Amino acid sequence: MIFTFQDYGDEAKGLGLVLSESETILGFYVILLYVNSIHRDNVRCVDDLVNVNRIGVAEPRVSPAGLEAIYIINQSRYRDEIIKRIVIAKDKVKLVERLRIKAVDAAFI
Template sequence: MLIPIILIAGLIALYEYMGSSGGKENIFVSAAPVIQPLLSALSSNFTSQTGINLTVSYDASGTTLEKLRLKAPIDIAIFASEDWEKKAEMEGLVKNDTKTKIGVVLLFLYVKKDLNVSCIDDLGMPGLKVGIANPSVAPAGYEAMRIINSSKNKDDILKNIVVAKDIGQLVTWYKMGAVDAAFVWSNFALQFANTSRIIYPWSCGYETKPFYFVGYVTSYTNNTKAALKFLQYLNSPEALGELKKLGYFTSVEEAYKFMGKG
């Protein structure tokens, strides 16, 4: 248990430091990396409007759940899929009545433009490096493995898999060229537009579904009021406008329509 103890001790020290700075309220957020572009765009505006400071740790959803189990000093938890949020609800780690749906994404396969890859089945080519986020903690990685395991070429594809700790690390690897293809959320399409082609899983016969990310106030926070203000802000017209600008879907129905199922 050495690593969790060190983790919690570090977080507590950070939290205490934040609480003593500037006389302002502070809230600590553990959020799925999929929401990083949105929170980066909105955090300063929220602070200027409310006087509440935000400190955000971007963690795979399974990592956020583990932090909650260890009672890490977290006021808001934001998960990338309903599977992880249900676990948090069932274990009493979050306040169920604070559940806030924030945005929706789909899983895309991004490939470098010069690669001769037109479908998921082609990912088994020798020497190809295919990146996924850790499926044991990251919803995107879990969904990627579900799709890969449905391929007739899954044995060859699995030989090419490279596993990142989370989406944030995978995005970095892909930008650096450490992997040739990557299963990443749809909102990163704008970042990859100049270097990549997008393969939609459903366009070559693989079923997938929209994933909404959702936030909660944690069950043990002492900052419920401030945390609720931030969750409410994430559903404000300003936040919804930013969602669209950054390439997120604003509803499951909108995502299904994009897939041609609306």
């Protein structure tokens, strides 16, 4: 079985669906923070997301990128303020569309 996110693989092992001795990790997931050009100079790290109004995140229950984005945001010292600015998209495709039409100022893709 191939899992796109380590937690999914760990959950499957916990349920007894995958044997630990058969595990091989083949790669990893990369998440990027895209910032619209108007805010480019204001955002250099995750903490700087307090400088934008709308932060796009794909639905964490269906998107590994969305789940990882929430994990990253939770590490910020401005976590509570940033969470208030999150706009949840149905999936990554909708998130990219929102970023393209500037319905969000930044997005974790």
